[in-house]
Structures are given as structure tokens and as C-alpha cells.
Amino acid sequence: MIIGIPKEIKTLENRVAMTPGAVETLVRQGHTVLTETGAGLGSGLGDEEYAAAGARLVTAAEAWGAQMVIKVKEPLESEFGYLRDDLILFTYLHLAAAESLTHALLKAGTTGIAYETVTLPDGSLPLLMPMSEVAGRMATQVGAHYLEKNQGGRGMLLGGVPGVAPASVAVIGGGVVGTNAARIAVGMGAHVTILDLSHKRLQYLDDIFQGRLTTMASTEPNIRAAVQASDLVIGAVLVPGAKAPKLVTREMLPTMKEGSVIVDVAVDQGGCVETIRATTHDDPVYVVDGVVHYGVANMPGAVPRTSTFALVNQTLPYALRIARDGMDALRKDPGLALGLNTCKGRLTCPAVGQALGIDSVTPAQAL
The missing domain is CATH 3.40.50.720 (NAD(P)-binding Rossmann-like Domain)
Incomplete structure (x- = not known):
């Protein structure tokens, strides 16, 4: 799979979605990683480290052009134009408090997988x-x-x-x-x-x-x-x-x-x-x-240095499974499927639907 790592643009957001070590793991498993130039600088991770790990350094548009984009924070309005129906977006979304983003994802048909609703069998939230x-x-x-x-x-x-x-x-x-x-x-x-x-x-x-x-x-x-x-x-x-x-x-x-x-x-x-x-x-x-x-x-x-490494420790195993199996990864893992918030123009998180007054289906129904 082709995976994009854009630079975060939220005000003073210095985290990055993947470390060079995580990129190396993805590349070794046969995936192509497109990292936006400067994406890791806020966390003290230089472009040369990403290049050495096997990433291709690209522009924001090229990173967003990947099959799966992995981020830290939700897309801002200036990034809505990158959303499309063949894109898997793996990031924090927090859609219950983001009505405009929710509508943008639904209009674009983007598959949005939210870190904050991925769930383990015991009910805990490993990516949150x-x-x-x-x-x-x-x-x-x-x-x-x-x-x-x-x-x-x-x-x-x-x-x-x-x-x-x-x-x-x-x-x-x-x-x-x-x-x-x-x-x-x-x-x-x-x-x-x-x-x-x-x-x-x-x-x-x-x-x-x-x-x-x-x-x-x-x-x-x-x-x-x-x-x-x-x-x-x-x-x-x-x-x-x-x-x-x-x-x-x-x-x-x-x-x-x-x-x-x-x-x-x-x-x-x-x-x-x-x-x-x-x-x-x-x-x-x-x-x-x-x-x-x-x-x-x-x-x-x-505290991006601490936060980036702590986050990637948890997100990388899921990213590897999605990169390997695509949407089948969600079908195989009901807990990961609970991370699905939007899919093919449908809202797939009932809690978000209730908060925003939008009709929704369950992830299982969408898959």
C-alpha cells in the first residue's frame, strides 16, 4: 500500500503520525511511504532520518495522494480538498464536535478511521x-x-x-x-x-x-x-x-x-x-x-517528542494491519471496526450521529 504522512498544520501542532522507525517497519513489509518534507521537525525528527528509513520526501499534495493517509489531528478546512472516495484516513477525528469536517468526509466518501473509537475487547481505547x-x-x-x-x-x-x-x-x-x-x-x-x-x-x-x-x-x-x-x-x-x-x-x-x-x-x-x-x-x-x-x-x-513516540507505539500495529489487509483488517477485528466513523458517504459511528443529528449505520452494516 502507498501510505502518506503529511505535516500537521493545526496551530503549534508539532507531533507527527509516524516515526522513522515506524516508517522503516512499513517499508520492510513492502509498503511505500510518502512523508511530507519537514513533517517530523517539530518532534526533533529530521528529513534525513525519514529518508534513511526508506521514505520518499514529498509535498503535502503528494502525501495526501496516497491510498492511506496517517495523521495525528483531524483535517482542517484547508485540507478538505484532499479528501476523496478512495482514501483511507487514519487519525484522531473527534467528529461529535466537528460538524463541518463530518459533512466534508461524507461528501467526499472518505473512509475515516478514528483513533479515539478503536476499542479492545475489555472496552478500553488503546489509541486514545x-x-x-x-x-x-x-x-x-x-x-x-x-x-x-x-x-x-x-x-x-x-x-x-x-x-x-x-x-x-x-x-x-x-x-x-x-x-x-x-x-x-x-x-x-x-x-x-x-x-x-x-x-x-x-x-x-x-x-x-x-x-x-x-x-x-x-x-x-x-x-x-x-x-x-x-x-x-x-x-x-x-x-x-x-x-x-x-x-x-x-x-x-x-x-x-x-x-x-x-x-x-x-x-x-x-x-x-x-x-x-x-x-x-x-x-x-x-x-x-x-x-x-x-x-x-x-x-x-x-510535548511532541514524548507524545509522538507514545502515540506511534500504539498506532503502528493497527497501521500495519490496515496496510496489509485494507478494509479486510476491519472485518477481521471488530474492535478496529469500531474506529470506522465514515465509509462510502455514510456515517458509521452512531454516537456521532446522535450528537450531530445525522442518520448513521453501524460499522458492521457499512462493511
Whole structure:
């Protein structure tokens, strides 16, 4: 198969979809890899490394002309013209929060396979997990930064110092993002409360953190109380493929402390905070009711070296199977098939259909 690796064009997105080592593996298995010139520079990976691995260095148009294009982030409007009906696109799509992209994929007839809905038999999301780990850890780091007075925050050190109380952190959602955010916050010495719907998950978190944080059921009264008491609120809610529910409402903001900070990692899926909107690394925050909002939609792009290698560790085995078997790879693996979001002009992710009001079929029906 001919595989294209375009350079990411989202603002300050420095990740790249394949490392030179991954390219070498693909080439050794008989595939042709077209890597856009400069695609890996943001991650510290030079063109000469890709050439040495067997890639052909090409323009963006040539990379997009491949049979399968592997990316990190969803296509932007300027890339919609590259979409076509004989293209397999393998990347993060987050279509529930991207109506124009959804319609563009459907109009073009592109086969869109979304990293974030590929599923293992145990229900876990292997291609979302590495970036969730990065984003969760970054959320606490970023929140601590914006609590500084000169960044608009309350002027608090997250962990306090002897004789001075630490900051209070509320993490809404106890999945991969929330667990990693809590791990860093606890490690920095903050007072941490984590909320989740699953009692079993809360039991697990209570066990692994050995009483170093507070667990609470994710009910509206508990969320309201936690938000009011916290200096930093981290949104870590995920409903696979669907828009995130708005758990922190507009009415809750006036109850928060002046200069407190919200970091909503769920912004890719529309956000779990009613007042959040997507921002970029070069303009990451804004203030509503005295509360600093951080809504960068590609947080791991700020640490591209770590993020690229973590992502490729997980995506390469799937890319190899698709390159070898084409659409048969999805027919053989129901979990990979759940990654299919668009196919032959049809929406194949019911959660996206429900979010956008578009008729959909299941991946099995499309295949």
C-alpha cells in the first residue's frame, strides 16, 4: 500500500503520525511511504532520518495522494480538498464536535478511521490512551502554571509549603485522563478530590492512591460543591465518540474563587464545562466570571517528542494491519471496526450521529 504522512498544520501542532522507525517497519513489509518534507521537525525528527528509513520526501499534495493517509489531528478546512472516495484516513477525528469536517468526509466518501473509537475487547481505547495519559499529566502541570498570579490565577503554589495549605484540585472523571491528572496533583502535594460515576472505579482509585485523595460520586450536588471548594478544576470526562456532557454549568462559575482555574481536557469532544471553548497553544486561556479557562484542543502537541513516540507505539500495529489487509483488517477485528466513523458517504459511528443529528449505520452494516 502507498501510505502518506503529511505535516500537521493545526496551530503549534508539532507531533507527527509516524516515526522513522515506524516508517522503516512499513517499508520492510513492502509498503511505500510518502512523508511530507519537514513533517517530523517539530518532534526533533529530521528529513534525513525519514529518508534513511526508506521514505520518499514529498509535498503535502503528494502525501495526501496516497491510498492511506496517517495523521495525528483531524483535517482542517484547508485540507478538505484532499479528501476523496478512495482514501483511507487514519487519525484522531473527534467528529461529535466537528460538524463541518463530518459533512466534508461524507461528501467526499472518505473512509475515516478514528483513533479515539478503536476499542479492545475489555472496552478500553488503546489509541486514545497514550494521549490521554499525556493530557492528564499536562492538565495538572498547566493548571499549576495558570494559578500563578502573573498568569491571572490566585497566586497559589499547588502543593503549598510547610505551614501554608496546598491548593485544592477537583478532577471530574476517573478514567485515564483523570487518573493521570490526579497522580501528578497528588505528587505535587495538592489536596485532590476525584469524582466518577462508577463506584467500582472509585474503589480502585481509593486503593491505588491509598487514601491520599478523596473520592466522590459524580452527582450534580457533589460536582457543585467540589467546584466551589477548588482552586483548580480539571475536566476529564469521556463518552467514547460522543459529545461530553456539560457537568460544570454556567451557574456554577460565580461560586468559584476569583482567579481559580479550569482545564477542560474534554474540549476535543465539546468539553464538560459549559463555558469552555477550544483554544490554541498560542492563545490558550480566557476569563469568565474571574475564572481562568484553558481549552487547548491538542494539549499533547506541546510535548511532541514524548507524545509522538507514545502515540506511534500504539498506532503502528493497527497501521500495519490496515496496510496489509485494507478494509479486510476491519472485518477481521471488530474492535478496529469500531474506529470506522465514515465509509462510502455514510456515517458509521452512531454516537456521532446522535450528537450531530445525522442518520448513521453501524460499522458492521457499512462493511
